[in-house]
Amino acid sequence: MVKTLAALLAGLVFGAGLGLGGMTDPAVVLGFLDVFGDWNAQLVFVVGSAVVTTAIGYRWVLRRPKPLFDVAFQLPSSRALDARLISGAAIFGIGWGIAGYCPGPLLASLSGGATSTWLLLMAMLAGWWLTAYLLPVPRAWPVPAPKTTSMHQAKPPATSGSRKTASPVRHL
Amino acid sequence: MNLYLLSAIGGVMIGVSTVWLMATLGRVAGISGIVGNLLIGRSHDRAWRIAFVVGLVVGPVLLVLIRGDSGIGAPVASWPWMLGAGLLVGVGTRLSNGCTSGHGVCGLARLSPRSLLATGTFIVSAVATTYVLRHLAGGVTW
Numbered sequence: 001m002v003k004t005l006a007a008l009l010a011g012l013v014f015g016a017g018l019g020l021g022g023m024t025d026p027a028v029v030l031g032f033l034d035v036f037g038d039w040n041a042q043l044v045f046v047v048g049s050a051v052v053t054t055a056i057g058y059r060w061v062l063r064r065p066k067p068l069f070d071v072a073f074q075l076p077s078s079r080a081l082d083a084r085l086i087s088g089a090a091i092f093g094i095g096w097g098i099a100g101y102c103p104g105p106l107l108a109s110l111s112g113g114a115t116s117t118w119l120l121l122m123a124m125l126a127g128w129w130l131t132a133y134l135l136p137v138p139r140a141w142p143v144p145a146p147k148t149t150s151m152h153q154a155k156p157p158a159t160s161g162s163r164k165t166a167s168p169v170r171h172l
Numbered sequence: 173m174n175l176y177l178l179s180a181i182g183g184v185m186i187g188v189s190t191v192w193l194m195a196t197l198g199r200v201a202g203i204s205g206i207v208g209n210l211l212i213g214r215s216h217d218r219a220w221r222i223a224f225v226v227g228l229v230v231g232p233v234l235l236v237l238i239r240g241d242s243g244i245g246a247p248v249a250s251w252p253w254m255l256g257a258g259l260l261v262g263v264g265t266r267l268s269n270g271c272t273s274g275h276g277v278c279g280l281a282r283l284s285p286r287s288l289l290a291t292g293t294f295i296v297s298a299v300a301t302t303y304v305l306r307h308l309a310g311g312v313t314w
Contacts, residue, residue: 006196007220011227012234013189014201014273018243019232021182022175025245033302045179046186047276053187054281061191067198074198075282076269081289088267089275089290093297095260098305098312099249102261102272104203107228112244116251120258125211127262128204132212135267 003069015108021046024109026100033097084137190278193224202274203228204265249312264294 022028022042031040066072096102101109101120109117190201197220199206210221232242247254265271268290270279275294279287305312 003197003220004223007193008223008227010189010193010196010201011224011229012231013185013192013227014224015228015231016235017182017185017189017231018228019182019235020185020243021179022243022245023182024232024243026248027245030248030302030306033298034306035299036303037306042175042179045176046183047272049180049183050186050190050277051280053184054190054277057187057191058194058278058281061195064195067194068196070196070198072198073194075200076279076284076286078269079286081286085268085286085290086293088264088269089293090264090297091260092264092268092271093294094301095257095262095264096272096294097298097301098260099247099254099257101247101254101257102203103207103265104228104271104273106258106261107203107207107225108232109244110229111233112242112246114247116247116249116254119251120247120254120261123255123258124262127259127264128208128266129212129262131263131266132208 006069014104017046017050018105018108023105024112026105029100029105030097033100186273186277190273190281200274200278202270202278204271205269205274208266250314253312268294 018024023046028040028042031038032043034040061067062073092102099120101117103124106117106120106124110121193199193201206221206224210218210225232244236242249257261271265274268275270287270290272291272294275284275287275290280291
């Protein structure tokens with residue numbers, strides 16, 4: 001229950017922050033991306049202050065042994081700089097550059113009622129689902145739980161993803 | 173209030189909520205991961221994800237109550253472009269395991285090499301796309 005409330009609060013502040021910063025206005029976002037046109041620098045201020053705040057906060061929080069309401073911190077462990085990462089980022093960038101929406105601002109914009117935002121959401125869900133099932137992360141076994149002493153301390157093969165959940169589809 | 177100041181405040185709020193999520197639940201505030209794994213994956217993990225998404229959606233509504241403006245702007249692209257954009261965002265964020273919040277905020281804050289590469293790549297890609305569409309192809313309103 002307390003985890004749910006904590007997550008709700010995080011979402012509320014995040015969503016409000018996006019709205020206040022202009023990120024739920026695709027004209028503002030596209031204005032930033034339109035470097036060669038009438039440039040809008042708002043996104044720089046949003047992301048800049050977000051990154052600085054997070055960097056300072058993470059340094060402090062991650063010194064603790066564990067989070068308040070869970071057993072361990074779950075940080076991405078993959079270090080792979082591979083084709084999957086680069087191609088994925090490039091593809092995401094194209095989508096972002098077309099409509100000016102990425103997942104967070106899109107969700108935060110839904111209450112505005114524009115039908116096409118719901119269409120974009122459906123398409124995004126379809127994209128996630130298709131990719132998860134057609135292009136799953138190759139993985140031989142799930143990431144072991146933290147701080148366990150198991151007899152078989154085998155290292156999993158280097159993978160290109162960092163999902164903490166076991167892939168629902170085995171890569172053949 | 174100055175637009176850039178508002179933007180900076182919004183960014184601080186995003187940062188605070190991100191740090192809060194790490195402090196309480198130990199999770200990176202990467203939206204594509206939080207929502208993507210809500211739909212595809214573990215079922216015991218869902219309550220906090222749903223709560224976070226509800227918060228995201230309702231946040232701007234709170235802004236309306238507080239300052240009379242949600243900050244939500246009308247979509248620029250026509251609906252066929254929105255559909256295509258959505259598909260690409262979905263595929264791309266799943267493949268690269270992150271988006272502007274996951275890689276661009278959380279990853280950069282941690283100086284993650286993967287996130288530095290991903291962020292640089294999607295920014296360049298997005299800028300190039302905007303350039304082509306706006307200055308060469310006549311926009312995305314058709």
